Amino acid sequence: MEPRVIIVAMGLASAALGCTQPEPTAVLPIFDEAPAMSVVANGGSNAAVPLSGAEEVPARPTQARGTAIFHLDDDGLTLTYQLIVANIENVVQSHIHIGASGTNGAVGVFLYGLVASGGGRTDGVLAEGTITAADFIGPLAGLTMDDLIAAMQAGNAYVNVHTNDGVSPTNTGPGDFPGGEIRGQIR
Numbered sequence: 001m002e003p004r005v006i007i008v009a010m011g012l013a014s015a016a017l018g019c020t021q022p023e024p025t026a027v028l029p030i031f032d033e034a035p036a037m038s039v040v041a042n043g044g045s046n047a048a049v050p051l052s053g054a055e056e057v058p059a060r061p062t063q064a065r066g067t068a069i070f071h072l073d074d075d076g077l078t079l080t081y082q083l084i085v086a087n088i089e090n091v092v093q094s095h096i097h098i099g100a101s102g103t104n105g106a107v108g109v110f111l112y113g114l115v116a117s118g119g120g121r122t123d124g125v126l127a128e129g130t131i132t133a134a135d136f137i138g139p140l141a142g143l144t145m146d147d148l149i150a151a152m153q154a155g156n157a158y159v160n161v162h163t164n165d166g167v168s169p170t171n172t173g174p175g176d177f178p179g180g181e182i183r184g185q186i187r
Contacts, residue, residue, distance in 0.1 A: 049184035062174040064088035068159040082128040089175030094161045098139045108140040117166030152186045
C-alpha cells in the first residue's frame with residue numbers, strides 16, 4: 001500500500017520555550033502563535049496540528065493552547081491520535097469536525113468526552129486513542145477512513161476543544177466556551 005500524506009499547518013516552537021525542531025514521531029510541545037508552515041512529516045503518515053483560540057469561529061480570547069498529533073497506520077484503516085493541552089480549564093469534550101477554515105462544521109469523530117462541566121484546569125495529555133471508520137458520526141457516518149483523510153488533506157477538517165464552567169450564561173471567557181475554546185485546522 002502506498003504511504004498516505006497528511007499535510008498540516010504546524011506552528012514553530014517558541015524560542016522562549018527553549019524548544020528545538022522535534023523529530024516527527026516525538027511528542028511535540030505546545031505551540032505558540034508563531035507563523036504556520038506546511039509540512040509533511042515522517043514519510044507522510046504523521047501530522048501535528050496546533051490549537052489556539054485565534055482559530056475558533058468566532059476567535060476566542062484565551063491563553064489556552066494545544067496540539068493534536070495523528071498517525072495513520074500503514075493499512076490506512078486506523079488513525080492513532082494524542083491530544084495535548086495547556087492553560088485550559090473546564091474541558092468537556094473534543095472532536096474532529098468537518099468544516100473549512102473560517103466556518104463551523106459538524107462533529108465527525110469524538111476525541112474526548114462528554115464529561116461534566118466545571119472540571120478545573122487541564123495541562124498535558126487530554127486524550128489519546130485510535131479512530132476507525134466505526135467511530136464516525138454525523139457527516140462521516142457510513143464513510144471510510146479514506147474519506148476522512150481526504151477531508152483532512154483538503155483542509156476541510158479541524159480539531160477543537162470545548163469548555164464549560166457550568167454557570168449561566170455561557171461564553172463568559174476562558175474556561176466557558178461550549179462551542180469551542182481552541183481549534184486547529186488540519187491542512
